Amino acid sequence: MNLKDCYLKLGGDFDEVLGRLQRKQTVQKFAYKFLDDKSFNLFEVSMEKKDYAEALRAIHTLKGICQNLSFTKLLESSTVATAALKENDWNKAIDMIQQLSEDYYQTINAIKEYKKSQEE
Amino acid sequence: MDKQKILIVDDSEINRALLADILDENYNVVEAENGAEAITILSKQREDFSLLLLDIMMPEMDGFEVLAYIHKYRWDDTFAVIMISADDSPTNIKRAYDLGAFDYINRPFDSTIVQRRISNTMLLYARQQRLEKIIVEQFYEQEKNNNLMISILSHIVEFRNGESGLHILRVKSITKYLLEKLVQHTDRYPLSKADISLISTASALHDIGKISISDQVLNKPGRLTEFEFEIIKTHSMVGANMLLGLPKEQQETPIVKVASEICRWHHERYDGNGYPDGLRGDEIPIAAQVVALADVYDALTSERCYKKAYSHEEAMEMILEGQCGAFNPTLLLCLQEITEILKNELMDTSPKQGDKSIQDIRNSIDYDRLLSHRKHPTLHWNQHLPQLLYMDSLTGIYNRRYFDEQFQSTNDIQAIVVLDVDNFKHINDNYGHGTGDVVLQILAKTILSCIRKTDAVIRYGGDEFVLIFNDIPANAFEKKLERIRSFINDLTIDGIPELQLSVSIGGAYGPKTTKKLFKVADNMMYQSKNKKNRVTVCFLDENEDSIDNI
Numbered sequence: 137m138n139l140k141d142c143y144l145k146l147g148g149d150f151d152e153v154l155g156r157l158q159r160k161q162t163v164q165k166f167a168y169k170f171l172d173d174k175s176f177n178l179f180e181v182s183m184e185k186k187d188y189a190e191a192l193r194a195i196h197t198l199k200g201i202c203q204n205l206s207f208t209k210l211l212e213s214s215t216v217a218t219a220a221l222k223e224n225d226w227n228k229a230i231d232m233i234q235q236l237s238e239d240y241y242q243t244i245n246a247i248k249e250y251k252k253s254q255e256e
Numbered sequence: 257m258d259k260q261k262i263l264i265v266d267d268s269e270i271n272r273a274l275l276a277d278i279l280d281e282n283y284n285v286v287e288a289e290n291g292a293e294a295i296t297i298l299s300k301q302r303e304d305f306s307l308l309l310l311d312i313m314m315p316e317m318d319g320f321e322v323l324a325y326i327h328k329y330r331w332d333d334t335f336a337v338i339m340i341s342a343d344d345s346p347t348n349i350k351r352a353y354d355l356g357a358f359d360y361i362n363r364p365f366d367s368t369i370v371q372r373r374i375s376n377t378m379l380l381y382a383r384q385q386r387l388e389k390i391i392v393e394q395f396y397e398q399e400k401n402n403n404l405m406i407s408i409l410s411h412i413v414e415f416r417n418g419e420s421g422l423h424i425l426r427v428k429s430i431t432k433y434l435l436e437k438l439v440q441h442t443d444r445y446p447l448s449k450a451d452i453s454l455i456s457t458a459s460a461l462h463d464i465g466k467i468s469i470s471d472q473v474l475n476k477p478g479r480l481t482e483f484e485f486e487i488i489k490t491h492s493m494v495g496a497n498m499l500l501g502l503p504k505e506q507q508e509t510p511i512v513k514v515a516s517e518i519c520r521w522h523h524e525r526y527d528g529n530g531y532p533d534g535l536r537g538d539e540i541p542i543a544a545q546v547v548a549l550a551d552v553y554d555a556l557t558s559e560r561c562y563k564k565a566y567s568h569e570e571a572m573e574m575i576l577e578g579q580c581g582a583f584n585p586t587l588l589l590c591l592q593e594i595t596e597i598l599k600n601e602l603m604d605t606s607p608k609q610g611d612k613s614i615q616d617i618r619n620s621i622d623y624d625r626l627l628s629h630r631k632h633p634t635l636h637w638n639q640h641l642p643q644l645l646y647m648d649s650l651t652g653i654y655n656r657r658y659f660d661e662q663f664q665s666t667n668d669i670q671a672i673v674v675l676d677v678d679n680f681k682h683i684n685d686n687y688g689h690g691t692g693d694v695v696l697q698i699l700a701k702t703i704l705s706c707i708r709k710t711d712a713v714i715r716y717g718g719d720e721f722v723l724i725f726n727d728i729p730a731n732a733f734e735k736k737l738e739r740i741r742s743f744i745n746d747l748t749i750d751g752i753p754e755l756q757l758s759v760s761i762g763g764a765y766g767p768k769t770t771k772k773l774f775k776v777a778d779n780m781m782y783q784s785k786n787k788k789n790r791v792t793v794c795f796l797d798e799n800e801d802s803i804d805n806i
Binding site: 157166173200 | 267268269270271273274277278311313314315341342343363364365366367368
């Protein structure tokens, strides 16, 4: 599995990210770093606690990271959730959790799979 | 060359790392994870940074708050702020610009664009700062030259009538203070800061007409005859005519216009009883009214060939009673309100230029009063020369030459103090000579702040200072030395909190020659040195060598 396949699997745009960051190693380094990022987790916990301000900050951060790494699919759902929380539309934000979670794990799993293939 | 330093402020570790990755080849990158942390870093070492990359949405303190803080304290004078955010709504971008952001970079980051934007911003900022520095330098150079020309002029005009040369400089200062008060009181005379500066500069020319008056009349010690007084009175018109004789393009410059008014009408009085034209009230231009009052006040409080100096209080009484003619009532009010300045600050007329911190020290020394001790008190033409000759270039206080030439052979000093820094070699060896220099500068400043204007502090050599006192009661002398010791002992040096400063002080007090007092004070200092951080004083009287040691 190469990095481009990984991006295909997570619903991202590899050519776009490579165009901006220029080096495959950089893209890979930050994709790996994403595995340790706590933004999604913070979003979930904050939503559960109904701490919507914190949830907004977390999902906004996630959105920024997805933009930078061209994780298009996760970017789309995090953009919708960010907008919902900004407009104080809690219900819509709550409805988005499921979709976000699916997209997030799709992204994470694709990267993990790629990482594993590189280590073998 | 060291790499320029950039501070990245973003709550997302990945985003910071991504920017750092793009930038760390060319720059020295520092990271902060929220606004509060950024402010903490900047408050300690903001001058190290050339650029700030700032996210908007962050916990603790968001990007807008950071921007507002930076802008309020004008930190962005030395570095540029570029906003970085995923939220590119026009409202946010506009708000960031309004708060002083220099530029805005949208996510996602493109490494080439980020690098270019940042290097261009840095270049622009550096260029702007360089230009600002050049302008400031040119401005000060110009100011320096203007002030120099005015002091030369003062000396030329006043050299002839044997006055101090300071009259013109003092009239200039009083004029400025009066005008600043006047515009606070009334809007009848719409004067800008530039107008005030122009009038006070032009005031230096008020007496130029006096060069046409013969020495016999100008410097006559006794009372003038009516005829002689009439001759003196011509100086105002003569001065104005001299300026009228300038080429037309010079005549039309604001400074010459104002100077002509001042020359011609600075002896007019508010009730019409002045000369040469008998103008009254606001027929007299305000510039001339103000200079007239400043001139009268300074003439009264200075010694002249025909009179003694009056005290501030006596002079004020005479002016307010109308003994020197009538003045604009609002101006009289202004004169009363600047009493403190007149009494304190105006004694000092050293030129304002050069290094600010040293200048502060220089300004607090009243050279002219101290130099009245001089053996040759009539050297009007080089009055500023002693300032350079007798000044220690590191600390701005007097140097050893001053002591040797002005005091060594005199017998009228009441008390001498020798003060030596404890463990100065240790300071130089352990913290470097730069720190040693800073210590000496701080000590000089501290000692100056503890003594009166009539006392003198001299850097005698290395880390040794000499203090000279007159007209001081014995107990006050002792207390003062103890105060100096304790003040110095409480000092801390920036960045070296563990460095404890102390001095050993020896004092000699009594009716002995300077040489004797110095010798005794030096011995006392060595006694203090045994235990360090001590004051030892010896009181001497006519007959005995010493009556008391503490």
